[in-house]
Amino acid sequence: MIASIEDFISTSASISTAQALRDLYLEAVESEGYQNAVFARTRDRRVVDIPWMKFPAGYAESYVANGWDQIDPVVHFVNSARRPFAWAQACEATKLTGRQKKFLADCRDMGVHSGITIPLHGPGTDVDLISISLRDEKQARPDRLAVIYGLTYQYRLRLSEIIEERRHCGQDLTAKEIECLRWCKEGKTNWEIGEILSISEKTVEFHLSNTIRKLGVSNRITAVVKGIQTGIISI
CATH class of the missing domain: 3.30.450.80 (Transcription factor LuxR-like, autoinducer-binding domain)
Structure with missing residues (x-):
């Protein structure tokens, strides 16, 4: 109360x-x-x-x-x-x-x-x-x-x-970074995301690293949580 x-x-x-x-x-x-x-x-x-x-x-x-x-x-x-x-x-x-x-x-x-x-x-x-x-x-x-x-x-x-x-939180993320973050939420590994998006595993790592930095978090799990909280990705 x-x-x-x-x-x-x-x-x-x-x-x-x-x-x-x-x-x-x-x-x-x-x-x-x-x-x-x-x-x-x-x-x-x-x-x-x-x-x-x-x-x-x-x-x-x-x-x-x-x-x-x-x-x-x-x-x-x-x-x-x-x-x-x-x-x-x-x-x-x-x-x-x-x-x-x-x-x-x-x-x-x-x-x-x-x-x-x-x-x-x-x-x-x-x-x-x-x-x-x-x-x-x-x-x-x-x-x-x-x-x-x-x-x-x-x-x-x-x-x-x-x-x-x-x-402000989501405005600097690229479309590909948001897409990788969405698949992270689904529990996909970097290799699986690369296969889904037809990009290399290293490129996925690059996009997720940028996303973590831009969102000001420490890892992919907290990036997903913040992405949901701020509406960048949906539940």
Whole structure:
């Protein structure tokens, strides 16, 4: 359990994958009482991508099938918001239509309510957002909102660092070096890799030696591990 923002910062600094960072963030916000969470990308008041989400069963399917992003007051409000806001604020700032009121009632019935959203502005009309919300009929603690904001901003900062580290980590590897690394992951020897790629065993050794040096590791096993962690090769 994450006890403080300081703990979250310290722990997240040692995490090297986006998935592990997401899991840490979800654990942290759940310890604050929020069981629902979503990281979404919006453009022109529409949701264009959802990297991850955690909702009650059936909610996400209903949201997409009903085109709820077109009427969601939060999605509409996030474009002009420059600070984190409670969903109630977005509703108060909007003259809700009958369809929007029904949407909010449906959300509550499905266990998604009393949320807060942190806008993360990008270029033009692009706005990333992280929303967390309650599943049970209990009120959020307003004295903990600063903690939630701190956790979310640290999540986004560390995610940007991981993406940048991943980009730099693999950008100097040649296609042949990546190919050799992939076959290393499959447990192939240098001779077997050479046979597969129609190159000499010495050439394989050369490529793997370069890969180990560029990734800043000590051997082929740790090169494979780092390659998976940074997304250069897949599991």
